[in-house]
Amino acid sequence: MLISIGPYHNKNPKLRSMEKYKLMYLQRFLQRKEGIDVESCMRELEKLKDEALKCYEDIGHLDSDILANFSEILLLDGCFVVEYIRENCGMLPKGEDIIIKRGCIRNQVRRDLLLMENQLPFFVLTKLHDMTKKVEISFTKEVKSFFQDVLLKPTPASLLEIEDNQKKKIKHLLHVVHMAYEPSKKKTRIPNMPRDDDDISWIKVMPNATELLEAGVRFRKFENLRDSKSLFDIKFDNGVISIPNFQVVDDTETLLRNIIAYEQQSFDVQLRYFTDFAIIMDHLIESDKEVNLLRRKGIIENWIGEDKEVASLFNKIGNGVSISSDFYYKEECIKAVKHRKKPWNRMKASLRHNYFKSPWVGASTVAAIVLLLLTTIQTILAVIDGVTKKKQ
Numbered sequence: 179m180l181i182s183i184g185p186y187h188n189k190n191p192k193l194r195s196m197e198k199y200k201l202m203y204l205q206r207f208l209q210r211k212e213g214i215d216v217e218s219c220m221r222e223l224e225k226l227k228d229e230a231l232k233c234y235e236d237i238g239h240l241d242s243d244i245l246a247n248f249s250e251i252l253l254l255d256g257c258f259v260v261e262y263i264r265e266n267c268g269m270l271p272k273g274e275d276i277i278i279k280r281g282c283i284r285n286q287v288r289r290d291l292l293l294m295e296n297q298l299p300f301f302v303l304t305k306l307h308d309m310t311k312k313v314e315i316s317f318t319k320e321v322k323s324f325f326q327d328v329l330l331k332p333t334p335a336s337l338l339e340i341e342d343n344q345k346k347k348i349k350h351l352l353h354v355v356h357m358a359y360e361p362s363k364k365k366t367r368i369p370n371m372p373r374d375d376d377d378i379s380w381i382k383v384m385p386n387a388t389e390l391l392e393a394g395v396r397f398r399k400f401e402n403l404r405d406s407k408s409l410f411d412i413k414f415d416n417g418v419i420s421i422p423n424f425q426v427v428d429d430t431e432t433l434l435r436n437i438i439a440y441e442q443q444s445f446d447v448q449l450r451y452f453t454d455f456a457i458i459m460d461h462l463i464e465s466d467k468e469v470n471l472l473r474r475k476g477i478i479e480n481w482i483g484e485d486k487e488v489a490s491l492f493n494k495i496g497n498g499v500s501i502s503s504d505f506y507y508k509e510e511c512i513k514a515v516k517h518r519k520k521p522w523n524r525m526k527a528s529l530r531h532n533y534f535k536s537p538w539v540g541a542s543t544v545a546a547i548v549l550l551l552l553t554t555i556q557t558i559l560a561v562i563d564g565v566t567k568k569k570q
Contacts, residue, residue, distance in 0.1 A: 180286040183255045183296045185234060185244050200254050202277050203261040209271060210310035216253070222309065223249045223256075226302055233299045233349070256298055256306045259351070260317075262287065263324045288328065289429055294436045297350035321354045328355075328429040356437050361410040361451060361506070384461040384511050385518050387468040390419065393518040399423045399476040410451050412458065414510040417517060421472070425479040426488050434495055442499065453499055454506040460496040461511070463489050 181196040182188050208214055227249050231237055237245070244251065265276055266284070278284055290296055307317040348354055385393065400411065400422045413420045434456055441450040463469055466485035472478045473485065480488050505511075 179290055180283065181258075181290050181296075183259060183291065184298050185237070185240055185248065185251060186295045188244050188251060189241055199278060200258045203258045204254060206271065206274065206277070207257040207261050207306070207310060211312070214310060219253055219257075219306070219309070220249055222305060223252045223302065226299075226305065227252070230299045230302055252298065252302050253306075256302050259291065259298060259303055260307050260310075263317075263320050266324050267320050269320075285428075288325070289432050291351055292325070292328070292355070292429070292432055292436050294352060294439045297352060300348040300350050300353065303351075318348070318354055321351055322358050325351075325355050325358075328427070328433055352436055352440055355433070356440060356452070359409055359451065361408045383515055385514060386464040387462045387471050388464070389518065390462075390514060391471065395419055395514070395517060397421070397472065397475045397477065410455055410506065412455075412507060412510060414513040414517075419510070419514070421477045423477055423479065425481055426491065427481045430482070431491050431495070434491075438495070438499060449504060449506060450502065451506060453496075456492065456495045457499065457501060457505070458507045458511065459492045463492045465489050 180193065181199075182190055182193045187193060208216070208219075230252060231245075231248065262278070264270075265278075270276070278287065304317050307320075348357070387397065391397065394417055396418045398418055398420045400420055409422055409424055411420075411422055434452060437452045438450075438456060441447050441453050463472070466489045469478060469480065469485035469488045473480055478488065482488065482491075
C-alpha cells in the first residue's frame, strides 16, 4: 500500500513517495555510531549479497537494474526497517524526533512490513542492527515489541525470547512474528498416520458454533494466563469448548493471510498452527450469528465493525488452504462430531431447534405440554370416576 521493501515492488511508481523517508532513516542510521558510512556498510552487504539473492524466488525475472543495484536496495531498505523499528520502540538518538509522525502512515507501514512478498533476509537486518547497536538488546526482541499491537492474543507469553539456536534459522520479520506464537502444549507429529472414519468425519460434518450450542455444548473463554498461554489452546472436554479470547482488528486479516501463506509455502514448517486455527474458526463460524455468539461469550472482540465482517474474514481466509493429516485440532473436532452424534444430544438439539428456538416458541411449547398433561390427567380422572360409579 505504501512502501516497498526488497526487490519485488522496487520499481512500483505508486510507492516512490516513501523513498525520501528511506533516505532520512539511512542518514539517522549512519549517525548511530562513529566510523560507519555508506562505503563500509556496502562492503559488509556485498559479502551477503549472493546469499541474500538465494532467498528470493524467480529472481532471474526481475529487472536487470534491480539485480545490478541489489546491494543498494539491501542498504536503503534494510536501514529503513532497522531504524523504523528502533524509532517505534522508543530508541531515538538523543535530541532527535520521530521522522514519520502521522498515525495513518505508521499503521500502513507496519501492515506492509508483514507482507510475505515485502521482506528482507533476517540476517541482513541483523547485520545492520549489530553494526550500529549501543545497548545489548536483541533485534528479535525489538521486532516482537514493534508488532505486539497486531498480535491476535497480545499476552506476555507471546513475547517469549527466542532461543539462541533458533535465531540463526529466522528467515524474515514475518517469521519472527510466527515464532512469537506457540501452543502451551505441543502435539507430537505422527508421520503417515492412518486415517479412519472418525478422522474423515469431522471434515465433512464438523458442526458450527450454533449447532454445537443446540447440542448442549457450552462455550467458555479462557479467563486468565494460567488457563491459556497461547492463541491456539482450543480445548473440547466434557461438553465444554474452551477458546482463548482474541481481538479482530484492522490488521488481523493481513496478519493471518500472510502467515498462512508463509506456512503453506515453507516445507520446514510441519505443524501449521495459524492455518489450522483459521480452518477450525471457519468451521465454527458460518455466519454473523456464530460471531455474535462467540462475542457474547467473550471469546471474540470485534474491533472492525459488524459481526458479518468477522464472519466473512474467517470464511474467506481458508479458501484454497490444504488440510494436513497433522491437523492440530483433529482431536477436538472428532470429540465435537461424536458429541453431536449421541442420540440424547441430538434429541436435545432437535427439541431446542424446533420447539425452543425463541422465547415465544418455547413458551408456546411449554403451554402445549402443560395443556396436554392437564388433558391427560382430566381424561384419566374421568375414566377412574366412570369406573368407580359403575362399581357403585
